[in-house]
Amino acid sequence: MFDFSNFGGMPLDASAHGAPIDAMMGWVHVLMLALFLFWAPFFLYTLYRFRAKKQPKANYHGVTSKWSSYVEGAVVVAEAVLLVGFAFPIWATIKNDFPTADQNPLTINLITEQFAWNVVYPGGDGEFGRTTLTKPIQIDPSDPSGADDIIVADEMHLVKGRPTVVEISSQDVIHSFALPNMRVKQDAIPGLKIPVWFVPEMSTAEFRQQMQKTMTIDADQQRRRQYPPYRWIAMQDYTGPDGTVIAARNQRLSTRILDRLFEAGITEVLAAPDMEISCAQLCGGGHYSMRGTIIVHETQAEFDAKIQEYIF
Ligand SMILES: [Cu+2]
Structure with a gap:
């Protein structure tokens, strides 16, 4: 199969599920191009061929050959292949096959607000404590499981090859968590906690x-x-x-x-x-400034050392 990841100015693909998504988008473009190259000249030809000057009286029988039905059938089959063969399996994997505990996923809470990404790590106990509704958010001191939690603003640290689950929520309005290089995009909606997962494959x-x-x-x-x-x-x-x-x-x-x-x-x-982490929803006056960075560390040790820097 062709490598579509560098096709049409796509951002550099750094995630495990990026290649199949890019392949699907590539094939959709190929099909649309084929249709365009056929239909556009055909449309122009019919405008000329059946112009009123030449054909003052309408032909009430129209086309009698079957070939146009065959072409339409072929287009339907191609679209069905794209949908059933590419889109459904990729969607099922991304939405259902979350990493299991043996895959040791890195779980992160992401709490969005106007106009920042609050990235929360659970610390040594692996449990998230409550956070406050202040701006910026803080760890609620009355919840013991939050004692070792770490909040990093606008920077998400990850480990190369380690499956990552991000639980996305919002403090105020709808934002959208977009990682172009990871081929991830998910709205952050107040009142909901929506998980996404991916595997960063490039440091x-x-x-x-x-x-x-x-x-x-x-x-x-x-x-x-x-x-x-x-x-x-x-x-x-x-x-x-x-x-x-x-x-x-x-x-x-x-x-x-x-x-x-x-x-x-x-x-x-x-x-x-x-x-980059960019907000893909127009979320207010400072929307443009809602930019974060993903740092993918080469090893777990490098990641641990970096996270230590955020502990006071
Ligand atoms: Cu936003």
């Missing part, structure tokens, strides 16, 4: 390696402030003329760092984006 380091490119730092300071890649990550160290490091490898290129690099005469940087 952040591998992702950055594949996505890195040389970027020019704009000479116009105003434009630098709106620089689209200001969240990008430096792929190597950049030092000023006096030898001080302005941007270290794996550091996020903030506007301030871009300013300092430009002042030091560095106008090109090798940088890469991170996998």
Whole structure:
């Protein structure tokens, strides 16, 4: 089968179920293209062929051959194959076959609010405690199972190859948890807790390696402030003329760092984006700012060390 994952500008696929979803979308596009290439010229031909000037009187019998019915039948069969052969099995897997306890899934609570992603880890006991209704949310101190819970804002840490279950809920309005690189999208609805699962198969380091490119730092300071890649990550160290490091490898290129690099005469940087969590529902005035990052760690040990940093 063709590899559709890099087809038509799809985001880089980093998850286990990404390839079949992309394959299905690819085949839908192929079928639509085939229909378009046939129907569009045929439509134009009929407009010309049966124009009123040439055919002043309607033909009340119409087409008598059967071939148009065969073509319609073939289209129905192709659509049925896409639906039954591709869409149903993928949907059944994603919605029903949640990882079992032996697969040791990483379970995360995700509580959305205007305009942030609150990522809650259950800590050592594996149990989530209650959270408060404050903004931003906090762990409710009256619930002992929450004592070791950890809340990370706008950053979701995962482990490569480890199945992940995210329980999604919302504190206020409807948001939508979208991970383009994981081919995951699910609305967060107040009053409901909706689980999604996926397996990240590409680490952040591998992702950055594949996505890195040389970027020019704009000479116009105003434009630098709106620089689209200001969240990008430096792929190597950049030092000023006096030898001080302005941007270290794996550091996020903030506007301030871009300013300092430009002042030091560095106008090109090798940088890469991170996998993004975006809100796919227009959820209010600050909707545009509701962006988070997924960091996929290479090993469980690396993940554990990172999570330790969030424990006070
Ligand atoms: Cu939102």
